[in-house]
Amino acid sequence: MEQRLKVSSSPHIRAPRGTRSLMLDVIIALIPSLIAGIIVFGWRALTVTVVSVVFSVFFEWGYRKMMKKSCSVGDLSAVITGMLLAFCLPVTVPYWMVVVGDLFAVVLVKQLFGGIGKNFMNPALAGRAFMFSWAAAMSTWVPAMSKSPIFLGGVDVVTSATPLTYMANGMLPEGMSTLQMFLGNVGGCLGETSALALLIGGIYLCIRKVISPRIPLCYIITVAVLTFIFPLGNNRFDWMLASMFSGGLFLGAIFMATDYVTSPVTARGQLIYGIGCGLLTVFIRYFGSYVEGVSYSILLMNICVWFLDKTSMGIRFGVSREDKKRAKEAAKAAKKAQKEAAV
Amino acid sequence: MKNTFFGGVHPNDRKAATASKATEVLAAPAEVIIPMSMHVGAPCAPEVAKGDYVFKGQRIGSSPAPVSAPIHASVSGTVKAVEPRLHPNGTKVMSVVIENDMQEALHESVVPCADPAALTPEEITQIVKEKGITGMGGAAFPTHFKISSGVGKVDTLIVNGAECEPYITSDHRTMLELTNEVIEGVRLAVRATGVKTAVIAVENNKKDAIAALEAALTDEDRKTISVMGLRVRYPQGSEKQLIQSVTGKQVPPGGLPASVGCSIMNVFTCYCIYRAVYEGMPAIERIVTISGSAVNEPKNLLAKVGTPVSALFDACGGFKTQPDKILQGGPMMGIAQFSTEFPIIKNTNAILALGKEENRSVEDPTCIRCGKCITVCPMKLKPIYMYQYEQKGDLEMLTKLNVTDCTECGSCAYTCPGRLYLVHSFRTAKQMLINAKNAQQQKEGK
Structure with missing residues (x-):
């Protein structure tokens, strides 16, 4: 019997929740938005999501198998990548494009860097950015409640404007009330339109302690404050609400910017990161040639994560702010003395 | 900030198994193994030899060093051997083995x-x-x-x-x-x-x-x-x-x-x-909690220092399932044992036998950068980065990240969803720093 005792470093017990449990919670939190997408855009919203999930899991499995690495499909992160990529695509996107996007997201952005935890960009957003090479297909917006058929065939797609198209021209969206935008009854990507459904998912994630509300709050509040101070429409308050509920802000703030792998781990880093995302989003929306800035602002901030973490390490236990200041001054004085001695 | 500390975790305390059970006195074992080092500081030198008769409470080991504590016999009887024996820290330590004559004859100093x-x-x-x-x-x-x-x-x-x-x-x-x-x-x-x-x-x-x-x-x-x-x-x-x-x-x-x-x-x-x-009684007895999911009947036992752990498990009805791990101390900071033939020492507050179901380690531990280790660290450290630099062997960054502040409480590894062996990596990191320092000193000495 005694040969069979395990010996390892402490601790010998682990919290019940592992990676898979956390990822499962994210999937659960995305379901309300999926349902909203199906209601607004028809069953094709579901088929696009399913295709995306199936292929991103397939690519993850295939790559790990090919490279003789451990199988990581069980952590469910590929499912989330698939769902999130689908959520930021127009419902009319051809299925083959979704598959190519998955390939790019899972293999190039995630696995080539070593898989979960190692990639420096959000795979879903990078996949979407890559898919913008098909600009026309990626900016074909069908009106809400148009119920696109699962197989488009030769059907002519009726297009319409999204709230962002109006807002890029400095106008409040016509014929769309703020409530409509909040509920998601507007054109846009298949999982981004319903701020309400995304908010439900976000609250669920915060309650389950999967994410901290820091990043989403900083992000959304920054956008709200900026658009309130610098409105383009004639009604300050309406403009702010329209800016908050249009486009992918809620999807980005709650699900993309909080991606563990590509967001800072320190509290202060997270605050700066959220604010940075908000600033860049408004800049791109106001001054860029793209109407939407959420995905690029998050991708840009992804690149700064290492730096943000490094500069926000905080104060050591047992050292007060004054101690730190004093140490800094002493170091400065020593340096100066050294310089003078050299001269 | 009073009444609280930074971070921390809240594991299921699993204390119900023994919290309401009155302490039972464990019958003295036939033989006790008393290590000459049960404290921080200089180990004691044995003061008795094979064949000597010792009384209960008699001093059997001491050291002139200021940071040390003398060691006393926990039973009366004949010294059977003075030799290195297995210690709960996993190494062999010079120990005095006493064959109990069951007389409980007290030493005159008590x-x-x-x-x-x-x-x-x-x-x-x-x-x-x-x-x-x-x-x-x-x-x-x-x-x-x-x-x-x-x-x-x-x-x-x-x-x-x-x-x-x-x-x-x-x-x-x-x-x-x-x-x-x-x-x-x-x-x-x-x-x-x-x-x-x-x-x-x-x-x-x-x-x-x-x-x-x-x-x-x-x-x-x-x-x-x-x-x-x-x-x-x-x-x-x-x-x-x-x-x-x-x-x-x-x-x-x-x-x-x-x-x-x-x-x-x-x-x-x-x-x-x-x-x-x-009473004049030296530290030769202590209350030990015997618990864990693999133990038949968890108990609190008053046991003599030097009692082999197998005797404590026997008093608790043995194991109900094959134990996966045997620990000296708690599940967060205790030391895993490879045998039940080690003795309890002065600071052994618990001996646990954990079943397989409590082992949640995975084959391929992977960091997902969730940052939970940072939120729970009571010392305000950044375990995620300490781990990464330990893997790379970057001593400069490890020093910068204050890895030596780590108290090895295990909160980070407990909470880690990727099941990384964080504390183990910090122990390695500290050892690497000590080795580097020694090497440096040696170089300067030459």
Whole structure:
């Protein structure tokens, strides 16, 4: 019997929740938005999501198998990548494009860097950015409640404007009330339109302690404050609400910017990161040639994560702010003395 | 920030199995194995040889070094061997093996103090030293040295009854069953250290112990001694965190509790001080919690130092399932054992046998950068980056990240969803730093 005792470093017990449990919670939190997408855009919203999930899991499995690495499909992160990529695509996107996007997201952005935890960009957003090479297909917006058929065939797609198209021209969206935008009854990507459904998912994630509300709050509040101070429409308050509920802000703030792998781990880093995302989003929306800035602002901030973490390490236990200041001054004085001695 | 500390985790405390079970006295074993090192500091040299007859309570090992504590026989009988034997730390340590003659013949030095009330602080410290009392909860730091080095610097004595590790209930039972003795020990410790305030700190999941301690305090006591309920959160009983919870002060890096005017003693240590003064009995017995999912009948046992652990498991009806791990100490900081043939020592507060179902380690631990390790770290460290730089062997960055501040409480690894062996990596990192420093010194020496 005694040969069979395990010996390892402490601790010998682990919290019940592992990676898979956390990822499962994210999937659960995305379901309300999926349902909203199906209601607004028809069953094709579901088929696009399913295709995306199936292929991103397939690519993850295939790559790990090919490279003789451990199988990581069980952590469910590929499912989330698939769902999130689908959520930021127009419902009319051809299925083959979704598959190519998955390939790019899972293999190039995630696995080539070593898989979960190692990639420096959000795979879903990078996949979407890559898919913008098909600009026309990626900016074909069908009106809400148009119920696109699962197989488009030769059907002519009726297009319409999204709230962002109006807002890029400095106008409040016509014929769309703020409530409509909040509920998601507007054109846009298949999982981004319903701020309400995304908010439900976000609250669920915060309650389950999967994410901290820091990043989403900083992000959304920054956008709200900026658009309130610098409105383009004639009604300050309406403009702010329209800016908050249009486009992918809620999807980005709650699900993309909080991606563990590509967001800072320190509290202060997270605050700066959220604010940075908000600033860049408004800049791109106001001054860029793209109407939407959420995905690029998050991708840009992804690149700064290492730096943000490094500069926000905080104060050591047992050292007060004054101690730190004093140490800094002493170091400065020593340096100066050294310089003078050299001269 | 008083009454709390940074971070921390809240594991299921699993104490219900033994919390309400009165301590049972374990029959003396036929043979005891007494290691000559059960404390921090210099190991003792054996003072007896094979074939000698020893009395219960007789000193059998000592060291002239200031940081050390003498060792006493826990039974009477014949010395069977003086040889290296398995120690709970996993190595072989010089030990005295005594064959018990079951006579319990006391040594002449085990005599009660004639007038405890007349003892001077120095005399109390001297008794503590002679009776081999060490910290009974944590690292087993010699208590006499803690007292003498703190006199004048320390104004608050914190009596640690937090017992924040899951499963362990030995201090809980001590506070319930030996309340008056513990309080008397605290009074003696207050006199010896010369402090003005003493706080008995107990986690709020032991309400009955708090009530018992409160009831045992006299009006005279209340001027100096108070009982404080603490939030139930691991690692509440860790030295630096306990000081932060009780006083709001943070011990500076590398500093001792005395640097913020605090001294910490475990409740069982206080009980041992009481016994040393009032009975003349050295630290040769202790209450041990035997628990874990693989144990048939979890119990609290009063066992003699040197009792082989297999005897304690036998007293608990053996195992109900094949144990996956056997631990000395709690599941968060305890040491995994590869055999049950090691003895219990002065600071063994628990022996656990965990079943397979408690093992949640995975084949391929992967960091997902969730940052949960940072939120739970009570020392405000950045475990995720410490781990990464340890993997790379970057000593400069490890120093910058203050890896030496890590108290190895295990909160980060406990909470890690990727199941990384974080604490293990920090232990490796610390060792790498020590090795580098030694190499540097050697180079300079040449």
